Amino acid sequence: MELTYKGTKIKLILGDITKEDTEAIVNAANSSLLGGGGVDGAIHKAGGPKILEECKEIRKRQGKCPTGEAVITTGGNLKAKYVIHTVGPVWKGGNNNEPKLLANAYKNSLKLAHKYNIKTIAFPSISTGVYGYPKEKACIVALNAVKEMLDKLNFEEIRFILFSKYDFDIYKKTINQIY
Numbered sequence: 001m002e003l004t005y006k007g008t009k010i011k012l013i014l015g016d017i018t019k020e021d022t023e024a025i026v027n028a029a030n031s032s033l034l035g036g037g038g039v040d041g042a043i044h045k046a047g048g049p050k051i052l053e054e055c056k057e058i059r060k061r062q063g064k065c066p067t068g069e070a071v072i073t074t075g076g077n078l079k080a081k082y083v084i085h086t087v088g089p090v091w092k093g094g095n096n097n098e099p100k101l102l103a104n105a106y107k108n109s110l111k112l113a114h115k116y117n118i119k120t121i122a123f124p125s126i127s128t129g130v131y132g133y134p135k136e137k138a139c140i141v142a143l144n145a146v147k148e149m150l151d152k153l154n155f156e157e158i159r160f161i162l163f164s165k166y167d168f169d170i171y172k173k174t175i176n177q178i179y
C-alpha cells in the first residue's frame, strides 16, 4: 500500500522495522533511553551494543528523554544509518494529553530527521505495545501528525512498519480517510 503526499511517498508495510533499509528507523524507546522490550529490544539486539553506548552518552549529556521528544544515534549494525529514539506516552485513559504527546513523538522525530538531512524514515506504531495506546486511535494520531509535518518539510519516503496483519489493516483502512 503506498501513496504520495506533497511529493513524499508514504508506504504501509507489514514487517519487522529492524530489517528496513531507510536511512533512519524510529525506535519507540522509553525515557531512560537504556533499552527495553518490544521494538526497542529488537532494535538494540539487531543493531548491536554501539547504539546503547551512544544512548548512554546522550543520557550523560542531557538526562532522560521527555515524553514526545526524540534523540538520534547511529544505526550500529543495522541497514539504517541512524536510529531516532522517541518516547511515546503511556496510555492513561486518554485525558492525560496522550494524543498531543503521541503526535509530538512523530513530529519531533521528523524534525530531527530533517535536521540530519535524512530523506527516508521508517516508523513503528509508537505506544501501541506495552504503553497500551489503543491501536485505532494511535493510527489516526500518527497519520495526522506525519501529514501535518509534510505540509512544512519534504522527505523522499516515509514508511509505517506494522508488526501484525491486525495493525496493518487498521492503517490500510484509515490512511485513505486522512490522505
Ligand code: ADP
Residues within 6 Å of the ligand: 015, 016, 017, 018, 028, 029, 037, 038, 039, 040, 042, 088, 124, 125, 126, 127, 128, 129, 130, 131, 132, 133, 161, 162, 163, 164, 167
Ligand atoms: P511502546 O512501549 O511504545 O508501546 P512496544 O515496543 O511495546 O512500544 O510496541 C510498539 C509497537 O511496535 C507495537 O505495535 C508492537 O507490535 C510493535 N513492534 C514490536 N516489535 C517490532 C518490530 N521488530 N518491528 C516493528 N514493530 C514492532
